[in-house]
Amino acid sequence: MLETFFDGLQLIISVPNIYYLLGGIALGLWLGVVPGLGGVTGMVVLLPFTFGMDPAAALAMLLGMFAVVATSDTITSVMLGIPGTIASQATVIDGHAMAKRGLSQTAFGAAFACSAFGGVLGGLAMAISLPIAIFIILAFGSPEFFLLALLGLIMVGAVSGNAVSKGIAAASLGLLLSQIGYPIAGDSPRYWFGNISLLDGLPLVPIVLGLFGIPEMMDLAARRSAIAHIDDKRAENDSIMHGIRLAIKHKWLVIRCSLLGVYIGMLPGIGSAVVDWLAYGHAVQSADDKSEFGKGDVRGVIAPESANNAVLGGSLIPTVAFGIPGSGAMAVLLGALTIHGFTPGRNMLGENLDVTFSMVWTIIIANIIGAAVLMLWGKQVAKVAFINGNYIVPAVIMFIFMGSWLWSPDMFTWGVLLGVGLLGYMMKVGGWPRPPLILGFVLGPIMEDALSITYQAYTFTEVISRPTVIVLGLIVLGVLFFAIRAARKKNSDFDVEDTEVSRDSLYLSSGMAIGIFVVFAVAIWMAVDWSMLTKVFPITVAIFGIIMVALVVVDDWGRLREFAIARKAGDVTAGGTFAEFVKANQLQVNTFIAMFVMAVLTPWIGTFAAIVGFAAVYMVFWGKFNWKIILIYCAGISLVLFGLYDQILHTPFVPAFFMNS
Amino acid sequence: MKHMNLFAKTARVFAGVGFAALMALQPLSASAESMAGKTITIIHNASPGGSTGLGSQILANYWSKAIEGSPTMVVQSVPGGALTKGIHAAMNSKADGTTLGYVAWSGSTRILDEPALQIEFQKLGLIGGVGGTSQMISVRTDTGSGVKNAEDFVKLGKIKFGGYTVKSMPSMSFAAAFDMLGMEWSFVSGFFGDTKINAALLRGEIDAGMSTASYFRTQLKDGVVKDGEVLPLFYLGHPNEAGTGIIKTDAYGDVAVSFDEFYRNATGKEPSGPAWDLIKFNGTNHEPVVWLIFAPEGTPADTLKTLRDGFEAAVTDPGYIAEATKLFGTAPLITRGQGIIDKVNDVQNTSEEMKDILRGYIGRLKG
Structure with a gap:
């Protein structure tokens, strides 16, 4: 066994395999940085090129690329507040807050060190767990998946800070949005309003990019300054090494979250979209002092980054050993294995064990090299926080729009992106935490699928007599108990959103609550005649959501009354004025309108002209740059659109109307 | 220059957009005469x-x-x-x-x-x-009091099988096959793909699960089938010209038989009726x-x-x-x-x- 383990290493470091591995790492590092791309895109682009390659080289390139995406995606999360990939959503909360305080190098140092550790642990866990993995995978059936997802949902409390009712209401909205499209046990789509784009539900990538990316870019455009805009004395200590030291200081959190990543990764269907939230929630719940979370607490970076790199090693186990892919990327890898003549399953643990171990080594080597490269490069990247934001906004908006388009090439996708972007901005202004909405959206289908299969396949007695259900049920109850206790004692007294509370922000918040109330009520009204398995989940979620939005309104009106009392007492400035509110948000809204116009014009002037035109308009009116800079910038945008999206990714552009005849 | 006048701003926008339009023509143009270069x-x-x-x-x-x-x-x-x-x-x-x-x-x-x-x-x-892919169904050998062969399976009288969706042709066809065999059945939907059905079968969430020929050959045959955990039963496929049976395939080796053969062995009758029509419809129009x-x-x-x-x-x-x-x-x-x-x-x-x-x-x- 040990000999075969090192045969796997030999396979990877031999020429030319090592070159393919390094090439894959380079590509992966780049893919992680660009919002909307990521590992699956890389797999899809690379796969056809590997058809004629030696299998070991092909796997080294594919896995090497995929392994480091979860390391470099931290850069966008920290610098821009936009998740580079789905796996780094939770890093946004504290990572971006650290960048705003001028601590981006510290965030990078901690994140890259944890990513490397998590990735290596994931690889080693894969090697060690292979003989026992079958027992773990088979022990977790649909009832256990439901409880695990429920455990994730309880983390809503931890990612809501001091706005628990708003957080739960947002999570309910996320859960309800996830119910659009065909249900698992029905033959008719739900909430699709005759639009075929809604038959499979709303796409995740535009939702994530819209909710985080659009509001951040609106804010950055309005600030007319660099990303780092808060003077913080701690910034004097900002360095990659400082981040590494902090990661070492919190070593037990790193280990716990890495293990969480491995074992969640092992369970097909849960994966990276959830694990970073689970890890973040664990970091908050296990911390004695929670006051810095949301404001730039390094533990909020360490936890998700340790977990999301460890997921790969875990998710490879069911893929390679049992042919059960746990995620979209693993499904592509399964295809690659098949094309290259490998049969995922038992012979990967027998005659092809050296190939399986070569995958382990690929993960280990890629994670170490990836983190080392980024640590060396991190100091330069961190400087982005101090350059004029007007250079950043048009390019990032291009990546956000094209990244969404790539996943679902349809004008409807941009509609979703803008709609969710506006909702995200309103949530930010109204003090509604955004992470719970994503958490609900991601967990909704997992919970409903697990619930539906459990209902169809098990009796009640069978469910409650499963030992794993009993253990997980107790864990869920324990976590719920501590979450409720923390909420009652106001232990989590931190702001997830950087909101300035005013009378008008409270009016906006209440208005949103009433609007969402109507959405929940309509959702119930539409569902009442559906079959049992089709309606039970959306109706339950909507009823719960209605209760929560009612609490939000009561809470907001309570705070409005405080302002009213203060005003009566003579403080005429209490709660601010409408004019101040408009002034504080006008520039952001202008940026949104510019994006909206870009999207509306696209069917007429085409994708290319719309995006480059937006960049030109922005550079002139927002950036006030000179001719030379505008032309060079637009040329750069054009080059990326043509070279990357057209030539490499074969993205279907909307042609201008005169080219469509 | 602190404030740019509107004309200058507009001119700059047009320059940028004009440049964009020029660039836009590049990737989208193509010759209409020949496939060469297209x-x-x-x-x-x-x-x-x-x-x-x-x-x-x-x-x-x-x-x-x-x-x-x-x-x-x-x-x-x-x-x-x-x-x-x-x-x-x-x-x-x-x-x-x-x-x-x-x-x-x-x-x-x-x-x-x-x-x-x-x-x-x-x-x-x-x-x-x-x-050309066909579907076959396998059963856990520990279902009921144990399933060692086709006879044991039919004697179960009741089966819980899993599949993709309620609207998939294979799900309907296997339900029709169980009807013809006189068995009661319940269906668990929501397993999108062979791998998920197989995982549910191994976990015991379902008694029987369907799989494509390729999945059977690459995953099941030398694994759980060889180990005796799962027993392949029968496969569906293209009907013969007379509509009396399913054309035999070597995709499953000798471990499974076509449904019509399985049915004859179990009941001694020739397949017929609406359920058989549905199975033939699947074999003719879907697979x-x-x-x-x-x-x-x-x-x-x-x-x-x-x-x-x-x-x-x-x-x-x-x-x-x-x-x-x-x-x-x-x-x-x-x-x-x-x-x-x-x-x-x-x-x-x-x-x-x-x-x-x-x-x-x-x-x-x-x-």
Whole structure:
């Protein structure tokens, strides 16, 4: 066994395999940085090129690329507040807050060190767990998946800070949005309003990019300054090494979250979209002092980054050993294995064990090299926080729009992106935490699928007599108990959103609550005649959501009354004025309108002209740059659109109307 | 200059936009005369990496070489909309032969959709079809008091089986098969793909699960079947010309028999009736053409002929057959020429009687 383990290493470091591995790492590092791309895109682009390659080289390139995406995606999360990939959503909360305080190098140092550790642990866990993995995978059936997802949902409390009712209401909205499209046990789509784009539900990538990316870019455009805009004395200590030291200081959190990543990764269907939230929630719940979370607490970076790199090693186990892919990327890898003549399953643990171990080594080597490269490069990247934001906004908006388009090439996708972007901005202004909405959206289908299969396949007695259900049920109850206790004692007294509370922000918040109330009520009204398995989940979620939005309104009106009392007492400035509110948000809204116009014009002037035109308009009116800079910038945008999206990714552009005849 | 005047600003915007428009023309222009130098996009309607995506990529590799002028062929995934988004993207693209569809069309069940979801496949520039995968069902050997052979299975009298959705043809067909065997059944839906069904079978969430021939050969045969955890029962497939049985395949070796043989052995009767009609409908209309290859409606006849000739050459290339066989686990069944037009017309003209049988099964599978 040990000999075969090192045969796997030999396979990877031999020429030319090592070159393919390094090439894959380079590509992966780049893919992680660009919002909307990521590992699956890389797999899809690379796969056809590997058809004629030696299998070991092909796997080294594919896995090497995929392994480091979860390391470099931290850069966008920290610098821009936009998740580079789905796996780094939770890093946004504290990572971006650290960048705003001028601590981006510290965030990078901690994140890259944890990513490397998590990735290596994931690889080693894969090697060690292979003989026992079958027992773990088979022990977790649909009832256990439901409880695990429920455990994730309880983390809503931890990612809501001091706005628990708003957080739960947002999570309910996320859960309800996830119910659009065909249900698992029905033959008719739900909430699709005759639009075929809604038959499979709303796409995740535009939702994530819209909710985080659009509001951040609106804010950055309005600030007319660099990303780092808060003077913080701690910034004097900002360095990659400082981040590494902090990661070492919190070593037990790193280990716990890495293990969480491995074992969640092992369970097909849960994966990276959830694990970073689970890890973040664990970091908050296990911390004695929670006051810095949301404001730039390094533990909020360490936890998700340790977990999301460890997921790969875990998710490879069911893929390679049992042919059960746990995620979209693993499904592509399964295809690659098949094309290259490998049969995922038992012979990967027998005659092809050296190939399986070569995958382990690929993960280990890629994670170490990836983190080392980024640590060396991190100091330069961190400087982005101090350059004029007007250079950043048009390019990032291009990546956000094209990244969404790539996943679902349809004008409807941009509609979703803008709609969710506006909702995200309103949530930010109204003090509604955004992470719970994503958490609900991601967990909704997992919970409903697990619930539906459990209902169809098990009796009640069978469910409650499963030992794993009993253990997980107790864990869920324990976590719920501590979450409720923390909420009652106001232990989590931190702001997830950087909101300035005013009378008008409270009016906006209440208005949103009433609007969402109507959405929940309509959702119930539409569902009442559906079959049992089709309606039970959306109706339950909507009823719960209605209760929560009612609490939000009561809470907001309570705070409005405080302002009213203060005003009566003579403080005429209490709660601010409408004019101040408009002034504080006008520039952001202008940026949104510019994006909206870009999207509306696209069917007429085409994708290319719309995006480059937006960049030109922005550079002139927002950036006030000179001719030379505008032309060079637009040329750069054009080059990326043509070279990357057209030539490499074969993205279907909307042609201008005169080219469509 | 602190404040830029409006004229200067407007001029700068136009410069940027003008530059953009010039650049925009570059990637989208193409010659209309010849396939040489053209880029043909094949749109498939599934997520990347599965048998639809990989199957279309393998075909594209051979098809591009088989068309005069060797155009570049790129494969693009447009998933979503219960497979309709990709179909719409391909059928609504410019009818000049530069965008084609390679789609999992689900024609035999799509005819049951509500009008808004119906697609008139017969109007498209049909090029060919790829299919030939058949489905088989396996049972856990520890079900009931133990299942060692076909007789034990039928004696169970009751079975809980799992599948994709209530509207999938294999789910309906196996339910019909259990009806014919006189067995009670319950259905667990929501396992999207062979791997998930297999995982549920191994976990004991279901007693029996279906799988494609390729999955059976690559995953089950030398694994759980060899270890005696799972017993293969019977397979469905293309019916013979007389409609009295299913054409035998060697995809499963000697471990499973065709359903008609299984049925005769178990009951001593010849298969017949509405349930058997449904099984034959599946074998005739679903399994032979899983993927439909087409050009948009209105594609010029010359271009269509070039594409069809190229397709013919590509799918008969031994290299394509070898690679596709590796992917599907069995040699692909290719339908081309008039055959694919007839097949699509047959499906679109399915009798109301058969539609009622299908609707009845969907209702029962929903539980």
